[in-house]
Amino acid sequence: MALTACSSSGSKSSGSSSSGNVTLKLLAPDYGTPGGPDSSQKYWQGIVDDFHKANPTITVQVQIVAWTNWDQVATQLQNKQYPDILLGDAPQELAASNLLYPLTDVMSASTISNLIPVFAKQEETDGVAYGAPFTTSSRALFYNKKLFAAAKIASPPKTWADIQTDAAKIKALGNGTIGYGLPLGPEEAQAEAYLWMLGNGGGYVDSSGKYDINSANNIETFNFLTSMVKAGDTEPSPATVNRTKDIWAGFADGTVGMAGGSGALIPSITKAGKLTKDDYGVVTMPGKTGPLTQALAVHDDITAFKSGGHAAQIKQFLDFAYADKYQIQFDNEYSLLPATTSASQSLSASDPVAAGFLATVPNAVVYPTNSNWDTLKSKIQQTIGTAAQGTDPSKVLGALQTFATANN
Amino acid sequence: MTQTTHAGVRGSAPDPGGAPRRPRRKGGLVRALAPLPWIGPATGLILFVVIWPVIAMFQTSREHYSSLGVLVGSAGWNNFTRLFDEADLGGVVVRTVVWVVAVVGATVLISLGVAQLFNKEFPGRRFARWALIAPWAASVVMTSIIFKWMLDPNNGVVYVLLKQLGLVKNFNTNDTNWLGDPTTAFWCAVFVAVFVSIPFTTYALLAGLQAVPSDVYEAAKLDGANPLRTYWSVTLPLLRPALLVAALINVMNVFNSFPIIWELSGGGPGSQSATTTIFMYQLKQSSIGEAAAMSVVNFGFIIVIVLLFLRASKWNSAED
Structure with missing residues (x-):
């Protein structure tokens, strides 16, 4: 292993593969528990080993970074240690720095045409795609049927007003129950905020x-959220509360009545063992006057760096890795959704829960594709929660608007 | 080696390079370079771990990095303008001053009392002195996480106690939200910071107390001074060098302290419980350059504190 690593860095610096052997570096986040049986290291190592068997001259090195250490990737890029293939954020910022291959250089036309169109469209800068969606998820409202029954609520909420009254009833049950879990802390505030804005x-x-x-x-949306927080319909101080560790863990524990979630919440529920399949339900996220007509869908992307000069080999690998088999394996492992049409069809046929989420995908709303979205997203994560917790929403949102347009 | 020890023993040589033990050989250059093998490694280390990062920090503060870490180009002074335009900056700086003054003030006051106590004979003193080391010996991150758990809004042990006492009605409400509210979160952090700062300060002051000769107390007694007067006019002036060192080291430590606030509240909501150190880290998420600009400003604060420290210690030794 060490030997191949050495020879590869040698051949890399010369820019091409004179010996015929090429090593690609793949950098990806861990969707499971680092070091655990569900670590993404295993998933990728499996693909890479299969690929190496079929293509003995190409070796792919896998580096997995925990989401909580994802900062490390920025440091790596800052030091110009570019991987050949990166799974992570949207391509626009990297493409603007001219670091990426256009997608057509590193993926064959048949694979590209199999990508789900709503996400594929998201990869473009000035009409050219510089990345490909790899895994996706869509958001809906999870509610705890046990708590709903205990609070004598007949049906899941359809409007904001429903959420408010249901949350108040659930909170009145006592024992620290939370009506609606509102994670506006730094982990993923941009998604929760978006769910409410869309409504x-x-x-x-x-x-x-x-x-x-x-x-x-x-602004009206955040005024409404502030009133919910003040009334105690949510947990106190949502701006410091995070999605996975706080709200999703609380929902899995049975102390949160309602929460926005994706399929990725289901494994936590199963793991916690407090709620059975029949104890919770999933409905479309309510809006102000009725359920959202379009779900929020998010995706993580594959991008390919030009620095190594291995377009042809990357193409071979990506075409291989986007096979339905691996897409579906990923989705079964982490309860996320596929990024290709063919994998979606076969998953829909076999998995009713995924089918429910997948049905909303073709018509989904997605994040902006402006080139400074990643920068803005970090700022939103840090500050937007304060708009639901006492600071004047017009001030907070105004500051974000200024930041967004000044850093364009 | 011999040379440095020699200079050390003499203790007063202002120019160690000029303290010749070896005979003068070929000209001035060799002689000038002679100490290099001895001081070279230390100088190299300082250049590498102190000077170089400082230079890199200044460079970074003038560069524009994307949030993914890619260098986009030069930013001129933009990072500084943007930093000074941050609406939160004013509050953060004021909070940092309050943080340093409150933590160091409370620490020194409490430590003065504890040191006085530990300077008296009492049964179990040895055990008490050992026990005081614990908050110092434990990792600050670990201590902070334990306090965070104790204040968990859902089942923190502090709230469980308060609930059993009838002071808190229900979990996951505003009653159990000390770490979510910026004001209470800040004062919780001050409490933890005092808690971890007391051991060092107490030991520094205890050493100072033990150095006070007993005959001055006898003299005070003969002159009829009451205990309060003795403490004010004898103990405190003689304790001044120790007090000053303890206070200034604490000022630097507390100013730079990152883990306590970070673990307890993350500086949140938003930046409403952040000090400049925390704010720098928060800025890093969206702009590495602006975070570096904040570091430069912090560096300026530190330089001022260090100058004060040097001045105070000079004043200290002059009065000795």
Whole structure:
């Protein structure tokens, strides 16, 4: 292993593969528990080993970084230690720095045409795609049927007003139960905030794609959230509460009545062992006057770096790794959704829960694709929660709007 | 080696390079370079771990990095303008001053009392002195995490106790939200910071107390001074060198302290419980350059504190 690593770095610096052997570096986050049986290291090592058997001249080295240490990747890029293939954030920022191959250089046309269109469209900068979605998920409202029954609520909520009254009833059960879990802490505030903005006809951008964060609708949304927080319908101080460790863990424990979630919440529920399959339900996220007509769907992307100069080999590997078999294996492992049409079809046929989520995908809303979205996203994660916790929403959202347009 | 020990023994040589033990050989250059093998490694180390990072920090503060770490180009002074335009910065700086003053003040006051106590004979003193080391010996991160758990809004042991006493009605409400509210979170952090700072300060002051000769107390007694007067006019002035060192080292430590606030509240909500050190780290998430600009400002604060320290210690030794 060590020997191949050495020879590869030698051949890399010369820019091509004179000896015929090429080593590709793949960098990916861990969707499971690092070091655990569900670590993504295992998943990728499996693909890489199969690939090496079929293509003995290409070796792929896998480096897995825990999501909690994802900062490390920025440090690596800052020091110009580029991987050949990166699974992670959207391609726009990297493409703007001219570091990436256009997707057509590293993926064959048949694989590209199999990508789910709504996500594939997200990869573009000026009409050229620089990445490909690899895994996706879509958001819905999870509710705890046991708590709903105990609070004598007949049906799951359809509107914001329903959420508010149901949450108050659930909270009144006592014992530390939380009506609606509102994770606006730094982990993923941009998603939770977006779910609520969408319910009031708002969002991060207007119909022409320009940032419109402090629109009247969004401010109204956060005024509503503030009133929910004040009334105690949510946990206190949502701006410091995170999705996975706090709200999803609380939902899995049975102390949270309602929470926005994706399929990835299901394994935590199973693991905690407090709720059975029949104890919770999943419905479309409510909006101000009725359920959202479009779900929020998010995706993580594959990008390929030009620095190593291995376009042809990357293409071979990506075409191999996007096979239905591996897509579905990933989704079964982590309860996420596939990024290809063919894998979606076969998963829909076999898995009713995934089918429910997948049905919402073709029509889904996604994050903006402006080139500074990643930078803005970090700022949103840090600050937007304060708009639901006492700071004037027009100030918080106004500051974000200024940041978004000043750093474009 | 012999040379440095020699200079050390003499203790007063202002120019160690000029303390010749070896005979003068070929000209000035060799002689000038002679100490290099001895001081070279230390100088190299300082250049590598102190000077180089400082230079890199200044460079980074003038560069524009994307949030993914890719160098986009030069930023001029933009990172600084953006930093000074941050709406949160004013509050953060004020909070940092309050943080340093409150933590160091409380630590020194409490430590003065504890040191006085530990300077008296009492049964179990040895055990008490050992026990005081515990908060110092434990990792600060670990201590902070334990406090965070004790204040978990859902089942923190502090709230469980308060609930059994009838002071808290229900979990996961505003009653059990000390770490979510910026004001209470900040004062919880101050408490933890005092808790971990007391051992060092107490031991520094205890050493100072033990160095006070007993005859000055006898003299005070003969002159009829009451205990309060003795403490004020004899103990405190003689304790001044120890007090000053303890206070200034604490000021630097507390100013730079990252883990306590970070673990307890993450500086949140938003940046409402952040000090400049925490704020720097928060900025890093979206802009490495702006975070570096914040570091430069912090570096300026530190330089000022160090100058004060040097001045105070000079004043200290002059008065000795």
